[in-house]
Amino acid sequence: MAEMTNTNIGLSRGLESTPELKRWLLELAGSYQVLTPVEKGVNRVFAEISPGLEVVPDAPQERTVLPAKKAFLPPEEPLFGFEKDLLKPPPQPPGTVIFGLRVCELSADRLLTAAMESGPGDYPFTSRRRLGFTIGVPCRRSAACFCEKTGHDRIGAGDFDLFLASSEEGPVLWAGTVEGRELAQGAPFPVRAIEEEIRAPVPPDSQAWPLDALPGLLRESFGATMWEELATRCLGCGNCTVVCPLCYCFFTRDETGWDPSVGRRLRHWDSCQLVAFARVAGGHNFREARSERIWYRFSHKFMRMQEAFARPGCSGCGACLHFCPVDIDPRRVIEAVLEVTGSGQGAR
Ligand code: SF4
Numbered sequence: 001m002a003e004m005t006n007t008n009i010g011l012s013r014g015l016e017s018t019p020e021l022k023r024w025l026l027e028l029a030g031s032y033q034v035l036t037p038v039e040k041g042v043n044r045v046f047a048e049i050s051p052g053l054e055v056v057p058d059a060p061q062e063r064t065v066l067p068a069k070k071a072f073l074p075p076e077e078p079l080f081g082f083e084k085d086l087l088k089p090p091p092q093p094p095g096t097v098i099f100g101l102r103v104c105e106l107s108a109d110r111l112l113t114a115a116m117e118s119g120p121g122d123y124p125f126t127s128r129r130r131l132g133f134t135i136g137v138p139c140r141r142s143a144a145c146f147c148e149k150t151g152h153d154r155i156g157a158g159d160f161d162l163f164l165a166s167s168e169e170g171p172v173l174w175a176g177t178v179e180g181r182e183l184a185q186g187a188p189f190p191v192r193a194i195e196e197e198i199r200a201p202v203p204p205d206s207q208a209w210p211l212d213a214l215p216g217l218l219r220e221s222f223g224a225t226m227w228e229e230l231a232t233r234c235l236g237c238g239n240c241t242v243v244c245p246l247c248y249c250f251f252t253r254d255e256t257g258w259d260p261s262v263g264r265r266l267r268h269w270d271s272c273q274l275v276a277f278a279r280v281a282g283g284h285n286f287r288e289a290r291s292e293r294i295w296y297r298f299s300h301k302f303m304r305m306q307e308a309f310a311r312p313g314c315s316g317c318g319a320c321l322h323f324c325p326v327d328i329d330p331r332r333v334i335e336a337v338l339e340v341t342g343s344g345q346g347a348r
C-alpha cells in the first residue's frame, strides 16, 4: 500500500473494471458481505459480489433501483423474538462493505446515519452501520440529478471510508477514515490521505436553493393550491419513498404461530405517501388527503431535517423522479414553493 498526499482529486470518468479491483473485492468478501451495483435486466441493483459478477465502477447507468441504505436498514428485519416473558435479540448483523457509491449517496448515508443516531438512536440501524464500510466512485450526471441544489454535491473526510478515483498515475484510493485505511491494506491501488472535498460534476452556473429559508417557506405554503394540483397527478403509490436514500419511516408487526406468546417482532419500510400511513386506532386519519401527504413528504425533507441537521433530507439524486410513474419532479415542487411564497426570484 503506497502512501501519497493528494493535490488534485480525479473525478474524471474512465475507471476501468480491472481484474485487480475485482480480486480485491472478492478477497474482502472472505471477511465481509460485499455489495456492488450490478446490471439486472434493464435495471441496476446492489448485489453481493461473487466471481461471476462484473464490477463496473464507471457504469453507463448508475442509479440502482433500491438505494444502498437497504444494507443498514433492510426492507424487512426482525427486531427481536419473544417467548412468553423472554426477549431474544435478533441475529448479529454482518460487517458490510458497499462498493460503488456516488457523491450524493455518500452524503445521504452520512445524513441518514446522523438521523438514526439522534435521540435515543435506532439500535438495529446503528449496530449495522458501525460494522459497515463505504467505497465511493466518480459519478456521471444524469438529467434527473440536482445534488447542487441541495448541497449534497460535495463530501470530505469522514463522509466515506474509501473513494476510488482516477488520477494521472491510474486509479487511486482516497482514505476518508482510519477504518478505511485499514480496509485498504492489500488493495491493488495506491492509498492517499484525503485533504480536499470531492465534488460531483455540476453545471458551473448552478446555485443551491435557499435551504435555510425553505423551512419557513414550506410552512407558509401549507394549504396552497399547488399541493392540490400535485395531488391530482400523484397516484399515492409510495415509489418515491421506497427508492429514496433518505426516507426511513417504518411500521412494526408481530408474527406469531398458534401460540401467541411465542413469535417475533418485525419492522418493514413504510411510506408517508400511502393513505394508511397516518391512520390511527378508531379510524381517524391525520393525512387523509393526498395533498397533505405530499406536503408532509416535502416538509419532512426540507423543513424538519433541515432544521434538525442543517441539511435537507433530499440528496438531489433524482431517484424519485426516475421511478415516479407520473414524473413528479422534486425540482418543480420546490420551485413552486418558492413561487407561491414570492421567493422565486434569483433562488434557482
Ligand atoms: S412515486 Fe410519484 S405518483 Fe407515486 S407517490 Fe411518489 S410522487 Fe406520487
Ligand code: SF4
Residues within 6 Å of the ligand: 240, 243, 244, 245, 246, 247, 301, 313, 314, 315, 316, 317, 318, 319, 320, 321, 330
Ligand atoms: S427526495 Fe428524491 S431526489 Fe431527493 S433524495 Fe429522495 S429520491 Fe433522491
